[in-house]
Amino acid sequence: MSQRLITKVFEQYQKSRLQFVQTVADFATKPQNSEILHHAGVMPILRSLILDTVPSIQQTAAMALGHLADNNDSLAEAVVTEDILPQLVNSLASQNRFYKKAAAFVLRAVAKHSPDLAQAVVSCGGVDALVLCLEEFDPGVKEAAAWALGCIARHNASLSEAVVEAGAVPLLVLSLLEPEMALKRVVASTLSEICKHTPELAEIVVNNGAIAHLAQLILSQDAKLKRQVFSALSQISKHSIRLAEMVIEAEVFPAAFVSLKDPDIYVRKNVATLMREVAKQTPEMSQLIVNCGGMSTMIDYLGESHGQLRLPGIMMLGYVAAHNETLAMAVIRCKGVPQLALCLSEEHEHHIKSATVWAIDQIGHHTSEHARIVAAANLLPRLLELYMNPGSSEDLQAKSKKALKNILQKCTIIQALEPLLYDAPSNILKHVVCQFSKVLPHDSKARRLFVTSGGLKKVQEIDAEPGSALQEHINTINSCFPEEIVRYYSPGYSEILLQRLEVNQEEESLHIPPSPQPEGQ
Numbered sequence: 001m002s003q004r005l006i007t008k009v010f011e012q013y014q015k016s017r018l019q020f021v022q023t024v025a026d027f028a029t030k031p032q033n034s035e036i037l038h039h040a041g042v043m044p045i046l047r048s049l050i051l052d053t054v055p056s057i058q059q060t061a062a063m064a065l066g067h068l069a070d071n072n073d074s075l076a077e078a079v080v081t082e083d084i085l086p087q088l089v090n091s092l093a094s095q096n097r098f099y100k101k102a103a104a105f106v107l108r109a110v111a112k113h114s115p116d117l118a119q120a121v122v123s124c125g126g127v128d129a130l131v132l133c134l135e136e137f138d139p140g141v142k143e144a145a146a147w148a149l150g151c152i153a154r155h156n157a158s159l160s161e162a163v164v165e166a167g168a169v170p171l172l173v174l175s176l177l178e179p180e181m182a183l184k185r186v187v188a189s190t191l192s193e194i195c196k197h198t199p200e201l202a203e204i205v206v207n208n209g210a211i212a213h214l215a216q217l218i219l220s221q222d223a224k225l226k227r228q229v230f231s232a233l234s235q236i237s238k239h240s241i242r243l244a245e246m247v248i249e250a251e252v253f254p255a256a257f258v259s260l261k262d263p264d265i266y267v268r269k270n271v272a273t274l275m276r277e278v279a280k281q282t283p284e285m286s287q288l289i290v291n292c293g294g295m296s297t298m299i300d301y302l303g304e305s306h307g308q309l310r311l312p313g314i315m316m317l318g319y320v321a322a323h324n325e326t327l328a329m330a331v332i333r334c335k336g337v338p339q340l341a342l343c344l345s346e347e348h349e350h351h352i353k354s355a356t357v358w359a360i361d362q363i364g365h366h367t368s369e370h371a372r373i374v375a376a377a378n379l380l381p382r383l384l385e386l387y388m389n390p391g392s393s394e395d396l397q398a399k400s401k402k403a404l405k406n407i408l409q410k411c412t413i414i415q416a417l418e419p420l421l422y423d424a425p426s427n428i429l430k431h432v433v434c435q436f437s438k439v440l441p442h443d444s445k446a447r448r449l450f451v452t453s454g455g456l457k458k459v460q461e462i463d464a465e466p467g468s469a470l471q472e473h474i475n476t477i478n479s480c481f482p483e484e485i486v487r488y489y490s491p492g493y494s495e496i497l498l499q500r501l502e503v504n505q506e507e508e509s510l511h512i513p514p515s516p517q518p519e520g521q
Contacts, residue, residue, distance in 0.1 A: 150190030188228035318359030375416030
């Protein structure tokens, strides 16, 4: 009888522990419960339960810890201060696959919040334990470990190096060959996080054969996988010409252009980012994208996108155009200027406007023909407006000012220049007047238009310091016209004419001829 009672008590204790930890785990999935559980002293209790003799209690306790740490950084710090991490790491090698997934979840939840918390995971041997999990047969364990390693690597180069030095990269690349789609997604994301920091880290990933495996996945039907694949390829390409060339040699283009029309917006954005990173490296790489039809596809993408999604595409056009006047003309031929003008009018974020202005500058500053096309899109007054708007950010004002100066120095279209005479401040006005001084001496039609439209009159009203560059440009303009016309449009000349008229009338009144006498007198 006593044995049965004792056994029943222990069974009840075991059942109560399991019920308790399952209830806590359920509570922990809701962020609003996290602080309440923490203040109730749940951390020390869970710490003891992850050492329980019953595997299901261990696993459930670890899952509860993972959810709590995932919810906010203060609870993640509590996991560290309660010295729970070493227990999890030490037991990873000996426990079953369910516990390993739960423990990797805790390490990920802690590491994701900050570099310091990620360093705590590294310091307790977490990276080495996670790399061992990558060798497991179970794909779920590999996925959990790869995800945790990605959360560690993403913070900075030092933490990424810790992941690399533990031997993670070859195992991650090998995992790309696994059939499980969820594992492929996480591995591609982790490789992207490692590559993004330095060329050296990207080189290590590339030297382990990652590009070839990633390139084979760009035609996958899984949108989430393609997001990560294009992200990883762009993080590799951004560092150097050599790495970008290796991406091109894997025949990523033109196959990637198809995904610029993918239903998933983030797939499209990441493809645009990849094209930007490749195009900025050399004129030859930009030309390759143009030759493969990438430019037209990108223009279409910009027309179908809005906000942040447009940013990499806008910058890609700018990088292509910046290389030389031939590539800038390729952007023009693909209707890039009207599309950028549309982006400038539709977008409200200043950093997107700044990028658009910069891209317009890269197109328009090459030759008079490039400047003419930019001016024909009525972009010069828009640039002036953005520069003079006190609500524009400093960067937007600076880029607008630079673009205006660069394009004005090449612009020879009178109709485009003339509106700026009335609104531009002196530091921009001198560039406008300078262009008139270059064009008018050699174009009789332009001179006539300049007079009839009021341009010559406006120039006479400009208050320039004697001997200044602005005054010299005005003198050059005036020398293109007869002195009488210049004088006629000079300020105050009409008053002078009225005074002369009044003087003439007075003189005439003083010399009135005598009235004729009647005949016979």
